[in-house]
Amino acid sequence: MQASFDIRNEQGSVVVSASGSWERSSLASSSVSAGPLMDAALNAMEEPDVKEVRFAAPDLESWDSLLLASFNAVAREAVRRGLAVDTSALPDGMAPMLDMALAVPPSDQARAQYDEGFFESLGGKVLAIPGISRDVMEFLGEVTQSLTRFFTGRASFSRRDLWNVFRECGVDALPIVTLTSLLLGLILAFVSSMQLKLFGAEIYVASLVGVSMVRVMGPVLTGIVLAGRTGPSFAAVIGSMQVNEEVDALTGFGISPMDFLVLPRVLGLAIMTPLLTLYSNIAGITGGFLVGVLMLGITPAAYLDNTLSLMEMSYVWVGLLHAFVFGILIALCGCYQGIRSGRNASAVGRATTSAVVNSIVGIIIATSIITIIFTVVDI
Structure with missing residues (x-):
């Protein structure tokens, strides 16, 4: 029929x-x-x-x-x-x-992207701020509870995952950190020498590059590199698990997703970022050393002596504090976007992009706050 x-x-x-x-x-x-x-x-x-x-x-x-x-x-x-x-x-x-x-x-999300006017879209984003803030605070509370369970020996996570995060955030990031830090040291030395030559003070290129790298530039550059390669990786992996309902499966088996997925990544990045920063500092100083010795005619001994003479241990600790904060921010941004990702491919893409943007903005804001605090207390 x-x-x-x-x-x-x-x-x-x-x-x-x-x-x-x-x-x-x-x-x-x-x-x-x-x-x-x-x-x-x-x-x-x-x-x-x-x-x-x-x-x-x-x-x-x-x-x-x-x-x-x-x-x-x-x-x-x-x-x-x-x-x-x-x-x-x-x-x-x-x-x-x-x-x-x-x-x-x-779901009207796709249609709203094309139909909403500017003021309607702006109003929607403003009205969404309280909900997003509440969601972020809930996520931070869950992370804090997970860290508490870790320090009391009750967290359920895989140590193999933690070592994989160490490798991904550390060894795998060495090539790009080496290249960017070395080039940054070259740029700092070359640009500063152009002005210092006017006063016949090229020797101070060494201390300028050394202090800049150790105190701020090394941590910031390392943080931006990790924000571009590691943070979005966290968001993509966890977001894909959301799409495949693997996060729901963990919950069904009685395993906390915060312990199993978020905790190793937060710990791994918080530990490895300061170590990478130390390596970045050495690479940046090496770049400045090459410019000073090969282009400015400074002897290697004089360059190293000038670098160490104005270097203070407090600068190193300030830089490592920057790096520690950056590592936590990058891990939290990546994991938050992954855990809160939607359940389709486009949602994973948006989560990855948001992880990069949020991480870089967080690094800039944290750098400003830490710099102001240490300037006020004269460190």
Whole structure:
């Protein structure tokens, strides 16, 4: 029996009925399709006396998702118009699925990206701030509880994952840290020598590069490198686990996702970032050393002596504090975006991008705050 449909108005109720075989393979050779059914139903709902939409399938032989999707589109439009929806006359396999689909509100995110005006979009972001702030505080509270369990020996995490994080954040990052730090030292030495030559004080290039790298530039550069390669990696891995429902599986097995996924990454990055910073400082000073010796004619002994003469241990500790804070910020941003990621590929991409942006902004803000504090206390 070929597919057919009937739309009629019975005393204020639009009855949408389908008969025959409503499968894609059957409709391919039929003149009936889902489009005319939905158009006719929507036109019938325009009548002023319509208060209800009823679905029926009196002689339905077979059906698939095409008919269900068509009924769902008509039902959602009815709900949007404030009309009642009755699915009691549908087959047992179709009615519960349609009711379940209607119980879940449609996602308007994609449409809103194109339909919202500037002020509407801005207002939505402002109104979302309290909810985001509450969510961030809940996440930080969960991380704090996880750290408490770790220090009391009750955290459930894999030590192998912790060592993998050490390797990913440490050994695997050495090439890019070496290159960027060496070039930064070269740039600092070359730019500063252009001005110091005017006063015949090229020798102070050594102390300028050394103090700059150790106190601020080394930690900041290392933090930005890790924010670009490690933070988004955390977000992508955990976000992919959200998509594959692996995080839900951990919860189902009684394993805390915060302990198993977030804790090793926070600890690993908090420990490895200061160590990488020390290495970055050496690489940056080496870059300045090459410029001083090869281009400015400073002897190696004089360069090293000038570097060490103005270097204070407090500068090293200040730099390591910067690095420690940066490591925690990068790990928290990456893990937060991953844990709170949506359950599709585009959501993982947005989480990865947000992890990079949030990490870099956090590094800049933290650097400003720490610098102001140490300037006030004269350290």
